[in-house]
Amino acid sequence: MMQLKKMIYAWISKNFMGGCSNYNDLVVRKSCRSKEQARDVFAAANFPHAQGLIFLNPFKAIKFAKEVGFPLVIKPNVSGFSRGSYFPIENHKELWRAILLAKLWWPYTVVEQYLQGNNYRVVVANGQIMSVLQRYAPFVTGDGQASISELIDRENSIREEMNLYPCISPLQKGQQTLTFLAKKAYNLATVPQLNEQVLLFYRISLAPGGVVEVIDKETIPEVNQRLFKDVLKRFDANILGIDVIMEKGITTDYQQQKCIFLEVNSRPYLKMHAFPRYGQAEDLSIYFKQLEELNIQQKDTY
Known part of the structure; x- marks a missing residue:
């Protein structure tokens, strides 16, 4: 069984970890591989979780x-x-x-x-808040005139002009989108109302066309920053991508709202931080320089 797991992990790393960072040693990476491991740490530390x-x-x-x-x-x-x-x-x-x-x-x-709220990826590195992104499922916003199909084309043109490809994916018009729209009795010919936000898929991920927005770290209360840094300490990691949902938002004290940690990523996908759809990409070079100087044990062992 152990050998089978090693083979599966190696296959996942080869086929699905392209563009992901690698700044934690093997012990830390092993401790973060499953949701169950993260949940156990969250519970032991009394961190908010579902x-x-x-x-x-x-x-x-x-x-x-x-x-x-x-x-x-x-x-x-x-x-x-x-x-x-x-x-x-x-x-x-x-x-x-x-x-x-x-x-x-x-x-x-x-x-x-399930908690309906604002979805964030918070990257903490070397005891510092490195970058914060708000993540969105694929959507278009109506103008009262254009169809969903036309809005998709318009948004994809904007993404191309912003040079977001191939990190950020184009919105899709395939069966996945058609099936999801049908749940609301919509189709590609539907004309959404002015400022109506139409979800095209439920998943908050880049592959189906989700996007990210850069959040100014200075707007995050100190109490929230300490919480994220405490998560890093609990896993004894150099860097973590922390996934969290906050009902009111990350600029509000987490104790004053519903908040749940979902998981931690020991090899966070940092490439997307340079390709935001909303907000200005940050210069993270100083953080990368610090991370590159670390002596990481068994870096190339999965």
């Missing part, structure tokens, strides 16, 4: 749903870039489907309470 559990038997997730109710999130215990994640799950039919699909990625699966 109520949930890791399961192999699907009926444990069904029982959890009956106890805590919907909406829920289903995601593989080991994955990246939101692959295999499904949310918000509103009923048992959606739950069963999400469980089966998530298990195609990894046999052990996470079920958690």
